[in-house]
Amino acid sequence: DFQMTQxxxxxxxxxxxxxxxxxxxxxxxxxxxxWYQQQPGKAPxxxxxxxxxxxxxxxxxxSGSGSGRDFTLTISGLRPEDFATYYCQQTYSTPLTFGxxxxxxxx
Amino acid sequence: xxxxxxxxxxxxKPGASVRVSCKASGYPFSSYGISWVRQAPGQGLEWMGWISxxxxxxxxxxxxxxxxxxxxxxxxxAYMELRSLGSDDTAVYYCARDGLIAAVGTFDxxxxxxxxxxxx
Numbered sequence: 001d002f003q004m005t006q007x008x009x010x011x012x013x014x015x016x017x018x019x020x021x022x023x024x025x026x027x028x029x030x031x032x033x034x035w036y037q038q039q040p041g042k043a044p045x046x047x048x049x050x051x052x053x054x055x056x057x058x059x060x061x062x063s064g065s066g067s068g069r070d071f072t073l074t075i076s077g078l079r080p081e082d083f084a085t086y087y088c089q090q091t092y093s094t095p096l097t098f099g100x101x102x103x104x105x106x107x
Numbered sequence: 108x109x110x111x112x113x114x115x116x117x118x119x120k121p122g123a124s125v126r127v128s129c130k131a132s133g134y135p136f137s138s139y140g141i142s143w144v145r146q147a148p149g150q151g152l153e154w155m156g157w158i159s160x161x162x163x164x165x166x167x168x169x170x171x172x173x174x175x176x177x178x179x180x181x182x183x184x185a186y187m188e189l190r191s192l193g194s195d196d197t198a199v200y201y202c203a204r205d206g207l208i209a210a211v212g213t214f215d216x217x218x219x220x221x222x223x224x225x226x227x
Contacts, residue, residue, distance in 0.1 A: 034212065043201055044152065094167075094212075095169075100151050
């Protein structure tokens with residue numbers, strides 16, 4: 001199985017901050033990497049697929065980059081609605097696997 | 108509009124089985140598959156498996172033998188049955204729209220989640 005390791009597991013930030021979350025795969029997954037946002041009590045929401053393709057309707061302050069083993073999700077200009085937990089997911093091979101999550105909290 | 112609507116919460120005893128349903132609307136059910144993902148309280152996301160509209164399946168190895176996924180194309184509904192429940196199966200279970208031919212894993216639409224509690 002492909003193990004996905006996210007860091008940090010949590011972070012505190014202020015509105016307007018630039019936030020970067022990293023995700024590392026145990027082996028190369030090329031660009032088969034998605035990012036999801038999950039608000040408390042809600043289903044996850046797909047933000048980015050294929051490592052860097054922003055989903056329709058997702059604000060442009062979200063961006064993704066990386067390939068191979070190392071990936072990043074960046075939020076440029078954190079807004080109040082962005083405080084949530086973020087998960088990376090590899091789609092290179094089944095079983096599909098997720099990172100452990102990064103909780104973005106208000107400082 | 109496109110929706111995946113899941114069945115309600117369940118409370119089960121250890122050793123029992125649970126079946127969760129996921130009714131799709133707003134898109135051609137036969138053109139997509141469904142994956143199931145679960146989330147234990149306070150924990151991360153775990154992919155359980157995938158089913159195509161025509162019934163082909165791909166289960167996560169750790170659940171193979173305990174899980175069965177089925178579809179009813181006449182009603183546009185997918186089902187997930189989990190047997191021999193233990194306390195570590197307590198979780199919110201989600202269905203999500205997935206690829207038709209294989210588990211692509213890009214889940215653009217999700218159900219609202221179904222809470223399953225396993226307790227004696």
